[in-house]
Amino acid sequence: MSDDPDLRAAEYVLGTLDAAQRAAFERDRASDPKLAAAQAFWEARLGPLAGAVPPVVPSAGLWAAIRDALPERWPAAAPATDLVPALRRWRRIALAAGALAAGLALVIALDGLHPDPPEARYLAVIDRGGDLPALVVGLDARTGIVQVRALAAEAPRERSLELWFVAQGASPRSLGLVADAPRTRLVLPAADRAALDGAMLAVTVEPPGGSPSGNPTGPVVYSGRLVRE
Numbered sequence: 274m275s276d277d278p279d280l281r282a283a284e285y286v287l288g289t290l291d292a293a294q295r296a297a298f299e300r301d302r303a304s305d306p307k308l309a310a311a312q313a314f315w316e317a318r319l320g321p322l323a324g325a326v327p328p329v330v331p332s333a334g335l336w337a338a339i340r341d342a343l344p345e346r347w348p349a350a351a352p353a354t355d356l357v358p359a360l361r362r363w364r365r366i367a368l369a370a371g372a373l374a375a376g377l378a379l380v381i382a383l384d385g386l387h388p389d390p391p392e393a394r395y396l397a398v399i400d401r402g403g404d405l406p407a408l409v410v411g412l413d414a415r416t417g418i419v420q421v422r423a424l425a426a427e428a429p430r431e432r433s434l435e436l437w438f439v440a441q442g443a444s445p446r447s448l449g450l451v452a453d454a455p456r457t458r459l460v461l462p463a464a465d466r467a468a469l470d471g472a473m474l475a476v477t478v479e480p481p482g483g484s485p486s487g488n489p490t491g492p493v494v495y496s497g498r499l500v501r502e
Contacts, residue, residue: 282311310406310424314398317409317422397474399497407495408451410436410474414466419448421457426495428453428478435479437489440468450483451476472499 284290285298302308393415399408407426412419421436428434428451437445438461449459477484478491 278305278308279311282308283315285312286315306425313409313422313424314406317396317411393469394502395469395499396502397497397499399474399476399495401495407476408436408497410497410499412461412469412499414469417461417463417466419459419461421451421459423451423453423455423457426451426476431481432491433479433481433483434476434494435483435489437475437477438465439473439475440465441471443468445475445489447484447487448474469499470501473497474499 281298285295290298298308302312395412395414397408397410397412398406399410400406406424408424409422410419411422419436426434434451436448436451436459438448439445446462446465448461449457451457474497475489475493476495477489477493480490484490
């Protein structure tokens with residue numbers, strides 16, 4: 274397991290850690306907000322890829338090939354009393370092979386070698402110039418649904434946080450208020466969905482209930498760029 278917090282979080286989300294390593298990560302996460310934020314980032318980044326990975330049926334000769342490659346682990350004529358240990362060994366091998374296949378599929382998808390799904394998705398990590406991420410935002414370009422996960426966003430007392438979509442060369446368009454709840458669901462109007470590439474998201478401090486004018490009135494406290502997954 275890596276000592277890099279970001280890489281540890283990625284390994285945890287991918288499921289490549291063993292039981293002891295997962296327990297150690299969860300203990301550290303309880304007292305380390307940055308580790309929790311890194312996990313949330315990788316969950317948001319990798320979660321949509323699961324639906325893009327097609328199921329794979331192993332070929333008929335796969336087990337024979339594995340047996341031939343590992344002759345020392347495959348007794349030529351195992352007596353009946355040895356079947357249970359043998360089955361346990363092969364179950365562990367199968368689980369490891371499955372984890373490896375899943376990891377490779379995710380790497381392929383991350384590298385852009387897997388065909389994009391019809392509904393393009395975008396992601397933004399919204400922070401204050403390198404600080405702990407305040408929000409992680411996922412956006413479905415087909416439906417316009419905006420999923421906001423609050424991590425460390427804080428609104429001043431008796432004020433609201435408002436999320437804005439800022440396309441290149443265009444005026445900010447309000448997406449709505451960032452609620453106190455851990456997750457908020459908003460919608461991007463259809464007219465703005467063609468301008469996602471290169472767009473920014475920004476959060477401003479507004480009066481209770483949001484901007485009274487339809488334009489930002491308070492300071493920008495968090496921002497981040499939308500990137501296509």
